[in-house]
Amino acid sequence: MREGLFIAFSLFTIAAASGVVLSKNPVYSAFSLILSFFGLSGLYLLWGSTFMAMIQILIYTGAIVVLFVFVVMLLNLQVIRENSPNLLFVGVVSATVWFFSLIILRVLTRAIPTNVTEIPTNQLRTISKLLFTRYLWPFEVLSLFLLVMIVAIFAITRAQEISHGGEKV
Amino acid sequence: MEWTDLIVIAVKTAIIYLGMVQVVPIMLIVERRGAAFIQDRPGPNRVGPFGLFQPIADVIKMMMKEVISPRQVNKALYLLGPFLVLLPASLIVAALPFGDFFTLFDKSYMIQIANLDVGILYVLAIGSLGIYGILFGGWASNNKFSLIGAMRATSQIISYEIPLGLAACGAVLSYGSFSLREMVMAQEGTLLGALPHWGIFYQPLGFLLFFIAAFAETNRLPFDLPETEAELVAGFHTEYGPMDFGTFFMAEYMNMATMSALMVSIYFGGWHLPWISDATLLEGLGSRNLLALLQVLTVIVKISFFMLVFVWVRWTIPRFRFDQLMRLAWKNLIPLGLINLVITALIFYFKGAI
């Protein structure tokens, strides 16, 4: 039953991801992205990590894709009208080649080392403990990085200065 | 999991969900009568005794009106819009606790569709999905007013999600758990002998933030700029027909109900009566199921109180302008939320969780 669910979720995710790439309308791509994140979240649930599943939906679907959709809608991107069959062909061929090379290189069929830690029952506590002891340094640096990113975005998107001797922005 | 279990769970789910859906017709009449009462006029009183059958009339009107299908809309997303709005509103109901448990055929079942151990995280996650219906509906309408309304609604919702989440963080810190059921179970009995042991006394600032953010999340006045009648025609649901309008309406009321239920569960004791603990009630009533009924009634009364507060505020306070709204969220509520988090963390570091 778990394997069946795993296959179902995986196929759903892959189908949604192909929808992102193949659809001509950017808004449809964003919608397929949401669906693929739901599929991923389902895979996390199958593994027993409820925390990660919820965080995936909360952050990815709830914030990041909203940003994408905002940009797409505000830019009013036109539907890609040209029919570029050769690009699609190249895409499909390279994806197939990649897939088969993964099988040949036995990436997909290799036995994963079994020293995987059990998912603890109290994931919140474990994750927060790890985050504040072992991974404290990356955690703090990332928060600094996010702050500087806000500055960076401000630097490139600030409104143009009105050049009639007005107050400098 | 025997098949009797499955049947009971299915029936329980249906009852809880459909019960929440009943909020919509009740609110249809309560809102209009409440508005009338505040505005010192009669309100709808034709359709039944005290106008109580007004919702039936409304629904019949919605179903019978001519559905205009605009030609220039993006068909797929246009049809998907209302569905996407209703879906999160319905899904949140799954995590809300309505009572402790009842016994049937010698087995006890929780009066809650799913006791998730990441309850409040689930609520926040699904709540953040509510944006997409508005966004896609507004964009697909191929109408500038709809798009502006949709953008405004979206930025409002994502801005106010943060104070909502911060208030929820404070609550999680105090109770030590994400699960809504455990939060309610921790609110039993009395605090210092005189007050009920409710979350609001532990997290007053958190409750204030949650309350304000709940208004913004559900697009209710004073935050209803996305659907102002005077400014944007009808906001993001301009191009929609009557039944779709009904769906958006339904989703808004269900969101209100779920927000109220959340406030009740986190801050107002959930299914507990104010000073009395469950044990004394059980002794008094004798039967587990009677106790369960009392608990459900308590929850319903509390949720109704909050719904009345929603209606009351709507017809009392003028609406915010968009930049005032944004400023409130980012410059006032988020710092308050962070301060709340720090104070809560300090207090509970020294005293331990509830």
Added chain:
Amino acid sequence: MTAETLHNIKLLAPEVCLTFFLCFLFVVDGLFPKTRTNKFSMITTVVACIAGILLTCKVGKTPEAYFGGLVVNDGFTKFFRYFFFFTAAVSSYVAFGSKEIETRSRMEFSLLLLCTTIGMSIMAAASNLLVLYMGIEMVSIISFVMAGFKRDNLKSNEASFKYLVFGGVASGFMIYGFSLMYGLTGSLNYPQMAAYLTAAQGNFGLVFWLALVLIYGGLAYKISAFPMHFWAPDVYEGAPTPIATFFSVGPKAAGFAALLRMLLTVFAVKTAEGNWQMINGISLTHVIAVISALTMVVGNLSAIGQTNVKRILAYSSIAHVGYMLMGLVTLDRSGLTAILFYLIAYCAMNLGAFWVVGVVANLRGREDLDAFRGLGWSMPVLGICMGIFIFSLTGIPMFSGFIGKFLIFGSIIKSGGYLWLVLLGVMNSVVSLYYYIKILKSMWLDRPESPESLKLSTYHAVGLVGLAIPTVVLGLYFTPILEFAERTLSNLL
């Protein structure tokens, strides 16, 4: 806070110091609006870098891995901290004298530069794939924004966008490789990965090679080696010149630091004589030699037809990466010391060359060869400094570039094999002379378009001379730096 955490934070003192200065700039920016446009942020940046350098001297004498093995503090980290702080200070100085960075964006530029420096230090100190990825992304993402700093300029937007797309794809490859490597070895920390690989005795699955290729893809993008060098010319050309100055030295050296640390800690073991040897089963010498050769050749040959000086310098920096990669062919002390020395020499001469291009761009508004006409006679200091930098870049004796090349070629000859690589290197140096000399010819042998008297401001003159002097001195008296590099290597954890 436990004593261990306190000790860990003390070891991080240079980065913490930079963070404090960053926050200080934030506060000052909010309280005193005038500091947004005057030179205050540059002075703060330079002070921060000097403080960082001083702290690096005092911090931790013994090499150790701290924060649970996530980060390493050893001689290698020290070396690169000095390098990055110096580069950041010089880049800040350059930027504030250039018209390409608008005055009203000066504060943001300083903030971004400080954060990039912190990111580069993290890249050099990382001993864990997660921390390495974090450092790389910190540097890359801020670089994307810095490349597009001239918002109205189409070329700048194009540069930023190309950098973003290319960087995003390369990061994707890299993290895919990281995840495969994690699945294979069961750990993200370098020592544990090395232990697994040694224990496997050459018996890795084919997954390992795929992971190696993908990780190389990501790191090669950072150092602009073949085949991930395509972004460099467009990005360097489009980005504002002070930022291109910074790009050509800072992130590249950071990428090298990351590459070296990963190579030497995970895929190689230290032998008794102090050299390194690849783990049994991995033999990458041929591959490295071929990549190095291809990078050199691609860089040099593509530069021949260019007329935009920034593109010439971009391709030349690609070629220099090729020379530096030669030192990795034989992982012995002399080769690795040569790489470190070359990095120091490259820092001075490349910063200087780009600086001169920036001054000319400010003056003439264009960056192609014609903009340089006759500048040697109008501004002699500029001309002489540019001459020094160009000769050093080519590898003409008596300049530090020559010593660098000499050391690298020498290490390969000493090891006995790959003589074809050395020959190729020498031929490439000769070829590079052609396009470097075009710049000098334009400066000294062409008449200026309009006879004008120009004066190089003292601001720039001081800096250029300050960079030119080490370039010359290191060409003659390089022993102390060489010994410093050797000590760094012996101190590698």
